[in-house]
Amino acid sequence: MQHGKYRFIVGFLALPLLIYGVFVISPFVQAFQISMTDWSGLVGTAEFIGLDNFAKLWESDEFWNALRHNVYMLALVPLVTLALGLFFAFMLNVGGRRRKNEVVTGVAGSRFYKFVFFFPQVISITIIAVIWFNIYNPDPDDGMLNSLLGAFGLDALQNSWLGEKSLALWCISAVMVWGHVGFYVVLFSAAMASIPRDIYEAALLDGASRFHTFFRITLPLLWDTVQTGWVYMGIIALDAFALVQIMSVNMGGPDGATDVMPLRLYLTAFRDSQFGYAAAMGVAMLIVTMTFAVLTMRFARRERIEY
Amino acid sequence: MTTEEIEAVTKQGPAKPAGVTRRLGPTTGRTSEGGVLNVFSHGILVVWALMVGVPLLWVLWSAFKDSNGILTDPWGLPTVLHWENWANAWNDANMGRYFVNTAVVVGGSVVGTMVLGSMAAYVLARFTFPGNRFIYYLFVAGMSFPVFMLVIPLFFVLRDFPGSSLLATYHGLILVYIAYSLPFTVFFMTAFFRTLPTSVAEAAMIDGASHTRTFFQVMVPMAKPGLISIGIFNFLGQWNQYLLPMVLNQQEDKYVLTQGLAMIALQQGYENDWGALMAGMMIAMLPVLIVYSIFQRQVQSGLTAGALK
Numbered sequence: 001m002q003h004g005k006y007r008f009i010v011g012f013l014a015l016p017l018l019i020y021g022v023f024v025i026s027p028f029v030q031a032f033q034i035s036m037t038d039w040s041g042l043v044g045t046a047e048f049i050g051l052d053n054f055a056k057l058w059e060s061d062e063f064w065n066a067l068r069h070n071v072y073m074l075a076l077v078p079l080v081t082l083a084l085g086l087f088f089a090f091m092l093n094v095g096g097r098r099r100k101n102e103v104v105t106g107v108a109g110s111r112f113y114k115f116v117f118f119f120p121q122v123i124s125i126t127i128i129a130v131i132w133f134n135i136y137n138p139d140p141d142d143g144m145l146n147s148l149l150g151a152f153g154l155d156a157l158q159n160s161w162l163g164e165k166s167l168a169l170w171c172i173s174a175v176m177v178w179g180h181v182g183f184y185v186v187l188f189s190a191a192m193a194s195i196p197r198d199i200y201e202a203a204l205l206d207g208a209s210r211f212h213t214f215f216r217i218t219l220p221l222l223w224d225t226v227q228t229g230w231v232y233m234g235i236i237a238l239d240a241f242a243l244v245q246i247m248s249v250n251m252g253g254p255d256g257a258t259d260v261m262p263l264r265l266y267l268t269a270f271r272d273s274q275f276g277y278a279a280a281m282g283v284a285m286l287i288v289t290m291t292f293a294v295l296t297m298r299f300a301r302r303e304r305i306e307y
Numbered sequence: 308m309t310t311e312e313i314e315a316v317t318k319q320g321p322a323k324p325a326g327v328t329r330r331l332g333p334t335t336g337r338t339s340e341g342g343v344l345n346v347f348s349h350g351i352l353v354v355w356a357l358m359v360g361v362p363l364l365w366v367l368w369s370a371f372k373d374s375n376g377i378l379t380d381p382w383g384l385p386t387v388l389h390w391e392n393w394a395n396a397w398n399d400a401n402m403g404r405y406f407v408n409t410a411v412v413v414g415g416s417v418v419g420t421m422v423l424g425s426m427a428a429y430v431l432a433r434f435t436f437p438g439n440r441f442i443y444y445l446f447v448a449g450m451s452f453p454v455f456m457l458v459i460p461l462f463f464v465l466r467d468f469p470g471s472s473l474l475a476t477y478h479g480l481i482l483v484y485i486a487y488s489l490p491f492t493v494f495f496m497t498a499f500f501r502t503l504p505t506s507v508a509e510a511a512m513i514d515g516a517s518h519t520r521t522f523f524q525v526m527v528p529m530a531k532p533g534l535i536s537i538g539i540f541n542f543l544g545q546w547n548q549y550l551l552p553m554v555l556n557q558q559e560d561k562y563v564l565t566q567g568l569a570m571i572a573l574q575q576g577y578e579n580d581w582g583a584l585m586a587g588m589m590i591a592m593l594p595v596l597i598v599y600s601i602f603q604r605q606v607q608s609g610l611t612a613g614a615l616k
Contacts, residue, residue, distance in 0.1 A: 008518040009430050013442065016427040016489060023461060023486035024449050030460035043467065088355060091348035107348050115603055116356045119363060121610060122599045124547035126565045127588050130572045131362045134381060144365070144381045182359065187611040239455070242549050246569055262455045269459050270554065282456030289453050 031286075034279035041273050053280035063281065066252075066259040067288070070238050073173050073260075074292065078233035081177045082226060085184025088117065090214050092185065093192045094200070114189065117182030125179075129246035132175045136161035136247070163249055165257045172243050172258055176236065184229055191225045192218060227300045231293050238289055241266065261285050366592075370585040377581040392582035393590070400580065402587040404560065405567035409591075411477055412563060413545045416484035420541050421534060423485060424492030425500075429522055431493065432500035433508075443497065449490030458554045465555055475558035483551055488541050495540075495612060499533035500526070536609035539602055543610070546595060564591040 035053055039046035057063050092110040107113075120128060137143030138160035140150065146158045162168050195218065203213050219226070241262035245251055251267070252259035261281065269278035369377050370392055371385040397403040431443045461483070465473040473479025507529065511521045527534070549565045556563065562570070568591060571584050599606050 004518060005434065006436070009434055009436055011519075012426040012430045012522075016423040016493075017442065019423065019482055019486045020446065020449070020489050023464065023483050024452070024457065024489075025445070027457040027460035027464055028452055030464075031456050034460060041463075084355075088352065091352055107345065107352065111603075113352050113356055114607065116360045118607055119359060119599070122543055122547075122595050122606060123363075123592055124565045124568070124595075125549055126569045126572070127366070127592060130568065130584065130588060131366060133572065134365075134377075135362060137381070142379050142381060147382065178359065181355070183611065186607045190608070190611065235453075238453075241455070242569075246572055265455055265459075266554075269462075275459055275463075279456075279459050282453070282459060285453055286456050290451075293451075 031279050031282050034276055035283045036280075037276040039276040039279075041275050046276065049276070053277050054284070056277065057280055057284060062256070062259070063261070063264055063284075065256055066261045066264045067284075069169055069258065070240070070260050070288075072169065073176070073237040073240060074234055077173050077176050077237040078230050081180050081233050082184055082229055084177065084181045085229070086188055086219070086222075086226070088113075088181065088185045089188035089192055090218060092189055094210060094213070094218075110189075114182070114186055117185045119182065120179040121183050125242040126246060128175065128179055129243050132171075132178075132243075133162075133247050136171055138163050162247060162258075163254060165254050168248060168254060168258045172240065172247060173237075175243055175247070176240065180233060180236065184233075187225060187229060188222060191222050195221050223300075227296065230300065231296050234292050234296065235289060238285070238292065261288075366585055366588050370582065370589045372582055372585075374579065374581040377585065389582055392580075392586040395580060395583040396587035396590060400571060400583045400587055401559075401562075401567060402564070402583075402590050405562050405564045406590060408477075408561055409546065409563040409565075412480045412484065413542065415477065415481040416488070416545050417538060417542050419481060419485040420488040420492055420545075421538055424489055424537070425496050425527065425530065425534065426522070427489070428493045428496030429500050429526060432497045433505075443493070446490050446493040449487075450494065454487070454550060458550065462554055473555075475556050475561045477561075480552060480556055480563075483555060484545050484548065487551065488545065492537055492541065495537050496530070496533060499530055503529050535602075536605050536612065539598060539606050540609040540612075542598065543595060543606070 034046070036048060036050055037046035038049050038052075092107055092113060135144045137146070140146050140155075140158050143158075143161075145161065149155065149157050159167060161171050199217055200213055203217060204210075208216070239262055240260045244258050244260050244263050245266075248254075248258040252263050262285070265278050265281040265285070268274050268281060365381070368384055369381075371388045371390070372383075372392075373389050376383060376385065397406075427442075427446070431439060431446075462474070465479050465483070468479075473482070503526070508521050508525055511525045512518075516524070547565060548563070549569070552563045552566050553569075556566065559570075564587075568584070568587060571579070571587065
């Protein structure tokens with residue numbers, strides 16, 4: 001069955017590899033090249049300037065400001081999102097009342113809950129941004145959140161949200177959490193469903209409370225999935241471009257309070273035409289992302305439990 | 308609220324007469340712990356379901372209100388159904404054009420991704436040849452590249468494309484979408500083809516079918532469940548894509564839906580037609596909503612497949 005094997009292999013691989021090479025691999029390589037030039041976009045005018053762009057980046061308060069915001073989100077958003085995701089998934093799978101013959105059951109309607117929770121995951125980030133822009137409307141009577149707080153007599157909590165320098169970044173982080181919790185509920189539910197029921201039953205018979213079973217059984221057995229989820233969510237927290245671009249006051253405001261690395265890169269490249277400098281930001285983002293992923297994998301590693 | 312009421316609110320509890328389930332368990336301490344937990348879990352789950360569901364429903368009911376109503380009374384239900392919002396969105400706000408643009412681009416790129424991705428994956432999964440591992444890892448590595456780092460060089464790859472510029476063209480965007488969907492598609496489909504039995508393909512070959520024919524007539528039908536999952540994954544990802552068109556498709560008559568919506572939203576102001584914006588968001592969401600409602604299980608398992616491995 002060797003006849004035409006290599007012709008077939010080449011025929012099937014050539015086009016996918018060509019497209020992938022031209023539009024993904026070659027830009028990846030070029031990004032490093034461009035980052036060492038002062039290119040402004042005109043053909044043939046790029047001047048090699050070594051690591052000057054990186055030196056400039058190191059000195060740039062604007063970039064550090066943006067990076068700091070990404071790091072804040074990196075510290076908070078995955079933690080909150082995964083904690084809520086785990087909590088809801090546990091509720092869905094183990095929170096149900098006792099039925100005949102079954103000690104551990106999920107709550108009724110778990111499919112419905114998953115349908116709703118997961119929904120933000122399938123709609124466009126621009127739609128999510130527009131919705132939350134309206135929720136955070138600063139007007140005390142017209143804003144959705146503010147008027148809701150007013151209706152409950154919580155006028156003291158009313159705020160200008162995205163217009164408030166100390167709050168704006170956290171308002172945007174909350175939207176990220178809101179949008180991604182459902183993904184982790186579904187992910188962790190699938191992983192929890194594969195844990196044998198008798199482990200829970202044995203623990204419950206031995207007198208463990210359900211909260212103990214969560215920390216002693218569920219969490220250790222899900223650790224691999226949690227770790228992967230952490231990396232996924234961290235990469236999302238290192239982005240935040242679309243939300244900031246559409247929701248924040250004056251793109252990254254008020255007064256730079258919500259600026260993030262990808263927004264810096266985008267404006268530097270496509271508004272200011274400093275492509276060399278922007279490419280250096282891209283390389284810096286790659287380094288930050290890789291460092292985060294490697295550190296997470298390294299420090300979160302636990303002995304794998306087979307079951 | 309009692310549990311029964313909460314279940315009624317979520318309209319999900321299988322229709323069982325109230326109290327029956329409660330009588331099933333003996334009244335020991337353990338059961339009451341389960342009962343308390345059950346009320347508690349439902350309470351919390353309902354709160355989160357409302358937090359997620361209400362903003363989405365708000366878009367639906369706002370799509371029938373006039374701009375003034377949306378701005379001054381965001382929580383109010385529409386008093387008169389303003390159907391004209393939908394026509395305004397489709398015609399005046401150009402959502403119709405953006406919808407067609409998106410459909411053309413995503414239609415082309417989903418088909419292209421599926422065909423090219425499964426071809427490459429099949430060869431990588433089933434044939435041994437020098438460089439197989441290298442090519443596989445080359446594809447898989449693409450999953451970890453931050454797209455932001457690539458957009459600047461990518462912009463110039465398209466601008467300076469031999470022949471004519473690919474910026475703001477359907478085929479340019481289609482090629483880029485295919486290229487950026489290949490890593491996960493190849494990764495997923497390679498794993499899938501490896502799980503399929505080899506005997507059927509071998510039988511077909513013995514009967515004289517060529518490799519190509521074996522692939523299209525034997526392997527592709529066998530791989531249908533995997534193709535559906537990854538197809539939905541790619542459809543959703545490409546339909547909602549925002550960054551790539553923003554950079555590579557900066558010409559208003561070629562805008563896709565996400566760009567059109569962002570443009571309207573960024574021109575915020577009271578002269579804006581908010582009713583049309585809400586109707587436009589519904590128009591953009593509708594295909595996704597349909598796919599998600601029909602294929603809930605496949606969508607959820609498809610989108611989480613990458614993280615579960």
